[in-house]
Amino acid sequence: MQYIDPLTAECELCGSKNEYPLKDILEYKVACKSCMIKMTRTALTIHKEIREHNLEVWPIHFLLDALDIFKLDIDDISENEIEKMTHINDFNVVLKRHKCGQSIQMILNTPSMCKIKSEIDISKLEEYSLNELALLAYPDIKMANE
Numbered sequence: 001m002q003y004i005d006p007l008t009a010e011c012e013l014c015g016s017k018n019e020y021p022l023k024d025i026l027e028y029k030v031a032c033k034s035c036m037i038k039m040t041r042t043a044l045t046i047h048k049e050i051r052e053h054n055l056e057v058w059p060i061h062f063l064l065d066a067l068d069i070f071k072l073d074i075d076d077i078s079e080n081e082i083e084k085m086t087h088i089n090d091f092n093v094v095l096k097r098h099k100c101g102q103s104i105q106m107i108l109n110t111p112s113m114c115k116i117k118s119e120i121d122i123s124k125l126e127e128y129s130l131n132e133l134a135l136l137a138y139p140d141i142k143m144a145n146e
């Protein structure tokens with residue numbers, strides 16, 4: 001997801017539009033150049049938009065990572081299988097069909113799974129849905145402490 005940097009943001013209080021470095025907005029450091037209030041809501045909105053985007057693309061990253069680690073090609077999976085891939089087990093079915101002979105647990109070493117593997121019950125790995133995992137990877141955005 002791309003934002004223009006510096007970003008033109010409208011003050012949530014006085015409505016004046018000014019440019020701010022994106023990094024400062026995301027770190028909740030921006031105060032309105034006109035009225036000086038902290039533009040917390042603006043930062044929160046952008047964080048939420050980024051999260052929404054990340055949640056949407058996580059299953060795609062997961063799939064690409066999985067194909068990569070098991071040395072499969074995207075063409076090895078039918079469009080129908082991709083559409084119906086909602087759980088880890090769905091990928092395991094693909095693995096078995098290709099007689100990969102490797103454990104689905106190898107998936108834990110992929111970039112998309114690395115940061116969440118400490119939060120999941122590995123003995124139930126196949127039961128996790130991709131949406132559930134995406135939510136672990138990108139937890140709800142909380143207001144940063146002032």
Ligand SMILES: [Zn+2]
Pocket residue numbers: 011012013014015016032033034035036037
């Ligand atoms: Zn203002």
